[in-house]
Amino acid sequence: ILNVEQSPQSLHVQEGDSTNFTCSFPSSNFYALHWYRWETAKSPEALFVMTLNGDEKKKGRISATLNTKEGYSYLYIKGSQPEDSATYLCAFSGGGADGLTFGKGTHLIIQP
Amino acid sequence: ETGVTQTPRHLVMGMTNKKSLKCEQHLGHNAMYWYKQSAKKPLELMFVYSLEERVENNSVPSRFSPECPNSSHLFLHLHTLQPEDSALYLCASSQDYGRGLADTQYFGPGTRLTVL
Numbered sequence: 478i479l480n481v482e483q484s485p486q487s488l489h490v491q492e493g494d495s496t497n498f499t500c501s502f503p504s505s506n507f508y509a510l511h512w513y514r515w516e517t518a519k520s521p522e523a524l525f526v527m528t529l530n531g532d533e534k535k536k537g538r539i540s541a542t543l544n545t546k547e548g549y550s551y552l553y554i555k556g557s558q559p560e561d562s563a564t565y566l567c568a569f570s571g572g573g574a575d576g577l578t579f580g581k582g583t584h585l586i587i588q589p
Numbered sequence: 590e591t592g593v594t595q596t597p598r599h600l601v602m603g604m605t606n607k608k609s610l611k612c613e614q615h616l617g618h619n620a621m622y623w624y625k626q627s628a629k630k631p632l633e634l635m636f637v638y639s640l641e642e643r644v645e646n647n648s649v650p651s652r653f654s655p656e657c658p659n660s661s662h663l664f665l666h667l668h669t670l671q672p673e674d675s676a677l678y679l680c681a682s683s684q685d686y687g688r689g690l691a692d693t694q695y696f697g698p699g700t701r702l703t704v705l
Binding site for chain 2: 566577
């Protein structure tokens with residue numbers, strides 16, 4: 478059973494502050510690491526798919542880094558806005574028939 | 590809008606009922622997925638279809654029966670479910686299955702299922 482851990486489970490951040498959270502995954506048999514953003518009552522929305530050690534990806538105020546050798550990825554949000562409030566999911570692919578293994582998510586609340 | 594729709598959005602059923610969940614993708618993708626999210630658990634993969642063929646997945650009870658009549662549609666047929674099957678069921682699609690699952694998956698909004 479693959480173990481994908483996200484921390485913290487929940488996070489309250491003041492509007493305008495920057496924040497980051499972590500996804501830990503197995504460091505062996507790595508193929509890809511996905512990040513999704515999931516707002517309540519909506520569909521999970523893809524943010525990034527990362528495949529190479531040292532990858533850094535950016536989308537507006539959100540960016541992510543990847544370290545496959547030590548098995549972690551960070552998601553950063555710069556200058557948080559209320560619309561950033563959501564659950565952020567990461568998902569690991571070991572390339573096998575098990576598909577993507579998801580973490581439980583980090584629930585982010587931006588306080589005005 | 591992700592290009593993946595699911596119906597119904599909410600479903601309440603008794604343990605002896607038979608119902609079906611429907612998923613449709615308008616993205617021209619070749620792979621489709623069913624996921625389950627139970628309370629306080631991560632998303633769990635149930636089934637994968639690639640080019641309308643089911644990829645082996647043997648951890649799902651037989652009371653869940655998937656069907657993929659064409660590359661745009663995916664169904665999940667439900668019969669004699671248990672209360673513990675109450676969960677959010679999400680459908681997703683991706684361009685292809687394989688390549689280490691590096692293709693982005695596009696999710697529908699889910700069906701909230703309650704089994705009484």
